[in-house]
Amino acid sequence: MKRIENHPILTFKRGKKIKFYFEGKEMWGYEGDTIASALVANGVKVFRESLKLHRPRGFYCAIGNCSSCLMTVDGVPNVRTCITPLKEGMRVERIKGKGALHYEN
Amino acid sequence: MKTDVLVIGGGPAGMNAAIEAARAGASVTLVERQAHLGGQLVKQTHKFFGWAEKGAGTRGIQLAEEWSKAVEEHENITVMLSSEAIGLYDDGAWMIEKEGKLIPIYPKKVVIAVGAQEKTLPIENADIPGVYGAGAIQTMMHVYGVLPGEKYLIVGAGNIGVILAYQLAQAGAEVKAVVDVLPKLGGAYWVHVTKIRRMGIPLYMKHTVIEIKGTKWVEGATIAEIDEKFQPIPGTEKELDVDTIAISIGLSPLTDLMYQAGVELIWIPELGGLVPVHSENMRTNKPEIYVAGDASGIEEATTAALEGKIAGAVAAKDLGFDVNDEAIEEWKKELSQLRDAPLLERLRQGLHKLHEAAKERGLQ
Numbered sequence: 001m002k003r004i005e006n007h008p009i010l011t012f013k014r015g016k017k018i019k020f021y022f023e024g025k026e027m028w029g030y031e032g033d034t035i036a037s038a039l040v041a042n043g044v045k046v047f048r049e050s051l052k053l054h055r056p057r058g059f060y061c062a063i064g065n066c067s068s069c070l071m072t073v074d075g076v077p078n079v080r081t082c083i084t085p086l087k088e089g090m091r092v093e094r095i096k097g098k099g100a101l102h103y104e105n
Numbered sequence: 106m107k108t109d110v111l112v113i114g115g116g117p118a119g120m121n122a123a124i125e126a127a128r129a130g131a132s133v134t135l136v137e138r139q140a141h142l143g144g145q146l147v148k149q150t151h152k153f154f155g156w157a158e159k160g161a162g163t164r165g166i167q168l169a170e171e172w173s174k175a176v177e178e179h180e181n182i183t184v185m186l187s188s189e190a191i192g193l194y195d196d197g198a199w200m201i202e203k204e205g206k207l208i209p210i211y212p213k214k215v216v217i218a219v220g221a222q223e224k225t226l227p228i229e230n231a232d233i234p235g236v237y238g239a240g241a242i243q244t245m246m247h248v249y250g251v252l253p254g255e256k257y258l259i260v261g262a263g264n265i266g267v268i269l270a271y272q273l274a275q276a277g278a279e280v281k282a283v284v285d286v287l288p289k290l291g292g293a294y295w296v297h298v299t300k301i302r303r304m305g306i307p308l309y310m311k312h313t314v315i316e317i318k319g320t321k322w323v324e325g326a327t328i329a330e331i332d333e334k335f336q337p338i339p340g341t342e343k344e345l346d347v348d349t350i351a352i353s354i355g356l357s358p359l360t361d362l363m364y365q366a367g368v369e370l371i372w373i374p375e376l377g378g379l380v381p382v383h384s385e386n387m388r389t390n391k392p393e394i395y396v397a398g399d400a401s402g403i404e405e406a407t408t409a410a411l412e413g414k415i416a417g418a419v420a421a422k423d424l425g426f427d428v429n430d431e432a433i434e435e436w437k438k439e440l441s442q443l444r445d446a447p448l449l450e451r452l453r454q455g456l457h458k459l460h461e462a463a464k465e466r467g468l469q
Contacts, residue, residue: 004250004276009150009164012250037249045234045322056321058234059253062241063145064138064189065222065359082241083139083187 003041020090035081035092036062036069047071047081048094071095075102108134108183110420111199111212113190113362116144118398118409119218120172122417126216127181129421129428134210135176136188136201142176143169144220144398145240146406148247150275151268151297153407165406166247172410190219193366197393214393214420217363218413221356221377221399226260228317231352235323239269239353246276254349258326259283260314264405266353267293267308270301281345284312284328286335291448314350315342323348356403368394371462375455376402382459384468385437387416388423395420402459404452408443411436 004012015031022044029038036059039047046056047069060068064083073079074091077099081092110126112119115137123135141147149165176182188203198209223238225231237253239261245251257273259266262285270280283301288311290298301308311330315337318325330341357378360370368389370379380402387395397416398409414436422428444453 002252002255004246004252006277007250008275010166010247010250014250033249037245037251040245040253041249041251047234050232056233058322059237060225060241061223061238062244066238082244085140 018086018088020086020088020092022092023094024091029086031086033086035071035073035079035084035086035090037082038086039081039092046094049096051098070099072099077101106134106208106210108132108210108212109424110134110214110216110417111136111190111210112216112218112417113199114144114218114220114398114400115139115142115173115176115184115186116218116220116398116409117146117168117172117406118220118400118413118416119144119216120176121410121413122216122218122395122397122420123182124172124175124179125414125417126214126421126426127179127417129418129426131181131214131421131424131426133179133182133417134185134212135182136185136190136210138187138189140187142173142184142186145244146172148240148243149406150247150272168406168410190362193362212393213424214395215366216387216395216397216413216416216420217366217368217381217400218397218409218416219359219362219400221358221403223352224355224357226314226352226354228314230317230319231350233317233319233322235319235348236317236350236352239265239351240356242349242351243269243272246272252276252278254323254347255279256281256347257349257351258314258328258345258347259351259353261285261353261355262287262290262293262308262310263353263355264293264297266351267297267301269351269353270306271297271304274301274304274306280306281347282307282309282312282328282343284309284314286311286313286331291451294448313337317350323350326350356399358400358402360400363389363394363396363400366394367391368396369466371459373402373455373458375451376459380459382462382466382468384463385415385460386419386433386469387412388419388468390466390468392423402455404444408440411440411443415440 109131146165146169316327329337397412
């Protein structure tokens with residue numbers, strides 16, 4: 001898992017560095033990243049677990065179709081991290097179960 | 106919010122539908138789920154074939170830029186990004202979710218050009234991290250500049266699988282093998298196949314993956330040769346030291362919205378599974394709904410763009426706008442020329458079934 005630095009066809013125009021937190025741990029991405037691409041670049045493979053058998057899940061489609069990459073972002077559960085742009089200070093966590101809304105509090 | 110034509114999906118089909126409908130004078134709203142236009146073209150670094158006069162030899166990423174610019178510059182088109190069409194209500198409202206807000210749109214016509222999804226591999230352990238859609242790996246690599254692994258096995262040697270193999274090599278990754286259950290190559294263009302051969306990437310035909318190793322994530326794979334009944338032949342197993350497995354065994358159209366809106370779907374495996382019955386003018390059984398691109402049957406970007414043009418122009422025409430019929434006929438001709446390539450026999454069988462179904466139902 002790494003950032004591609006040299007590519008024969010593409011030049012990656014990376015924006016400014018963005019600090020975010022995964023499970024409380026400080027990580028860095030770039031402006032232009034999605035949450036998922038920043039996690040992958042930081043070596044994160046397991047994004048969530050399956051509902052019944054608690055099997056590990058990573059991303060699968062990376063274009064917002066498959067629900068494999070749903071996570072809790074800034075307290076909001078079931079965010080499709082593969083199509084959600086990374087923002088400064090975001091708190092990204094693995095969902096346990098179906099996620100809770102905490103409307104009552 | 107009112108609009109003449111609502112186009113759902115900002116890929117090659119949707120962008121071109123929007124451009125043509127707007128050119129005819131219709132007001133167009135284009136909604137796109139991602140934060141940018143272009144659909145899957147934004148990850149296609151390779152040059153496109155066919156369509157010699159327009160776009161052959163052009164990389165997908167360049168086409169995405171050109172068409173996005175044309176969409177954004179057109180005064181009749183309103184673009185809504187990070188916006189997802191989530192359903193149709195009985196009063197004709199199409200509900201759009203944009204960054205947590207719900208926005209109902211009342212269109213006169215709708216072009217559904219939402220694309221496709223990658224199929225998954227039905228074997229044990231194919232759900233763990235490290236097993237990714239081939240297109241998903243292209244997205245990570247080419248849009249975000251991130252490699253999700255170092256050592257790859259690619260399952261499926263169709264066009265996407267073979268292209269992915271050399272794109273991974275270009276990005277500095279190691280491709281241990283490309284496997285396919287077929288005895289000989291079907292869908293992959295030879296120019297791409299020769300590229301991976303030159304790069305020394307092993308291509309195993311009549312092979313499949315029989316075991317994915319790892320508990321938390323992929324830690325290896327076993328491939329084996331298969332017999333005529335697609336059963337692994339004992340003694341032919343090969344262990345591969347890989348951390349990532351790319352699945353490129355096909356796509357299926359995204360039909361959820363069509364289904365909800367009452368568009369008739371039929372099962373045509375050659376076109377990716379469930380597809381909307383539609384005429385060559387891209388009309389469906391619902392007079393207000395048109396379809397285009399992979400969502401209407403799996404092909405590729407150039408045909409998607411042409412279908413989009415037809416759908417957009419016909420939708421505008423059906424609203425009474427002045428549309429150049431000759432242009433529509435010209436696009437249909439280009440489509441049939443593109444579909445005439447020798448390796449597209451299976452596609453033509455699928456399209457034949459589709460056209461028969463459309464004819465039976467009297468769709469114009």
